[in-house]
Amino acid sequence: MKTIRADDPQVLAGLSPLNWIKSAGAVHSPVCGASFKIAFLDTKQVILHIDAGSHSYPSPTRFPILAWTVNNGTARTHQIAAGETSITLSESVPNPVIDFHIRGMSPFEDRFHGDVPANAVSLTGFTVDPKCRLTVPSAAPVWLNLGDSILSGDAAAYDSKQGRPPDDQWAASDDARASYGYLLAKHYGFRESRLAFGGYAWSGGGGNNPQAADLIDQITSTTSRLTDGKLAPCPKVVLINLGENGAPKSEHVTAALTRLRERCLPDTRIIVMVPVSGRARSEVTAAVEAYLNTSKDPHAHLIDLGTVRFKTADGQHPTADGHQAIYEAALPSLDKILK
Known part of the structure; x- marks a missing residue:
C-alpha cells in the first residue's frame, strides 16, 4: 500500500474551487457542500485519512457528516467522530471514481477565524494500492453559491413539518446536494462551489463570519481567497440568496456586489435572488436596483420568483422536496439569463 498526500497536485486539482484551505500535507474546509472528485486508477482500495483530533464540538452529533459515491453508485454517508483518523471510501471496486462532499455541518461553530476554523473538515491523504495513480475528470466551469442556511441545505434531510432540529442535530439535518443552488448549477452544466x-x-453572522464583501476576499481571517486580486478559477455564475436573516442595509449589498465584480470577470453573471420566503423583499430589491443604476453592470441581475410554495421542516427551511420546488420555480428566470 502507499499513501498519497492531500497536497498532491492531482488531489488539489480535484477539489471544488474557492472553499478549501490548503496547508502543508492537508486540506481543510468549513463549508457544507465542499467537494472533490478524483479517479483512482489501478487500485481497488481507497482509504481517506482525516484529522478530527484538532476539532472540538459541544456534542458528538455536531461533527460534520460526509458523503460520497463510487462510480456514480449509491451515496454513502459517515459522521466524523472525535479522534477519528481514517474512513474507507472504496474496498473492492476497480478504478473507483470518488465523488465526495461535506453533506452536513452545524452552523453554530466559528467557521472563519484562525488558520483552520474550529469546525473544518481536515483531510490529510489517501491510502491506495502501490500502483495507483490519480486523474481528475475534466472540470466544468464554476458556479459560486453565496447564501444562508436555506441555500446550504439545512433541513433538507428532514421531513415536512418535522420541526426545527435541536441545536446539536443540525449536521444531521443538512443535505448539501439537495440544495436548489446545487441543483441549478448541475442543471446548467456547472461545477458548484459554495459559500453558504x-x-x-x-x-455577516453565521459562525462569526464577516460581511459578504469581506467573505468574498477571505476564506478565513488569515487566508485570502484571491489569486492576484481575483477569484481563481473565476466563477462564470454567482448566485446570491441572502435576506432571510434580516433586512440588509443598502451599503452592505452595494459593497458585496461591487467587490464581486472587481474579483470576477466582466462577463461573470452575478444573480441576486430575492429571498425565497419573501422576507426583506423590498430592502433587497431597492439595494440591488441602486447598485444596477449606479454601476450600469450589464451582467448583474435581480430575480424575484414571487410566491414560491415549498415544503419545509419548520416553516422556513426547505425539505428536499422544498428545494426541488424552488429549483423548478427558478428555471424560467435563469433560462433568460444563462441561455
Whole structure:
C-alpha cells in the first residue's frame, strides 16, 4: 500500500474551487457542500485519512457528516467522530471514481477565524494500492453559491413539518446536494462551489463570519481567497440568496456586489435572488436596483420568483422536496439569463 498526500497536485486539482484551505500535507474546509472528485486508477482500495483530533464540538452529533459515491453508485454517508483518523471510501471496486462532499455541518461553530476554523473538515491523504495513480475528470466551469442556511441545505434531510432540529442535530439535518443552488448549477452544466452558512446575512453572522464583501476576499481571517486580486478559477455564475436573516442595509449589498465584480470577470453573471420566503423583499430589491443604476453592470441581475410554495421542516427551511420546488420555480428566470 502507499499513501498519497492531500497536497498532491492531482488531489488539489480535484477539489471544488474557492472553499478549501490548503496547508502543508492537508486540506481543510468549513463549508457544507465542499467537494472533490478524483479517479483512482489501478487500485481497488481507497482509504481517506482525516484529522478530527484538532476539532472540538459541544456534542458528538455536531461533527460534520460526509458523503460520497463510487462510480456514480449509491451515496454513502459517515459522521466524523472525535479522534477519528481514517474512513474507507472504496474496498473492492476497480478504478473507483470518488465523488465526495461535506453533506452536513452545524452552523453554530466559528467557521472563519484562525488558520483552520474550529469546525473544518481536515483531510490529510489517501491510502491506495502501490500502483495507483490519480486523474481528475475534466472540470466544468464554476458556479459560486453565496447564501444562508436555506441555500446550504439545512433541513433538507428532514421531513415536512418535522420541526426545527435541536441545536446539536443540525449536521444531521443538512443535505448539501439537495440544495436548489446545487441543483441549478448541475442543471446548467456547472461545477458548484459554495459559500453558504447557517444564520448568514449580507452584514455577516453565521459562525462569526464577516460581511459578504469581506467573505468574498477571505476564506478565513488569515487566508485570502484571491489569486492576484481575483477569484481563481473565476466563477462564470454567482448566485446570491441572502435576506432571510434580516433586512440588509443598502451599503452592505452595494459593497458585496461591487467587490464581486472587481474579483470576477466582466462577463461573470452575478444573480441576486430575492429571498425565497419573501422576507426583506423590498430592502433587497431597492439595494440591488441602486447598485444596477449606479454601476450600469450589464451582467448583474435581480430575480424575484414571487410566491414560491415549498415544503419545509419548520416553516422556513426547505425539505428536499422544498428545494426541488424552488429549483423548478427558478428555471424560467435563469433560462433568460444563462441561455
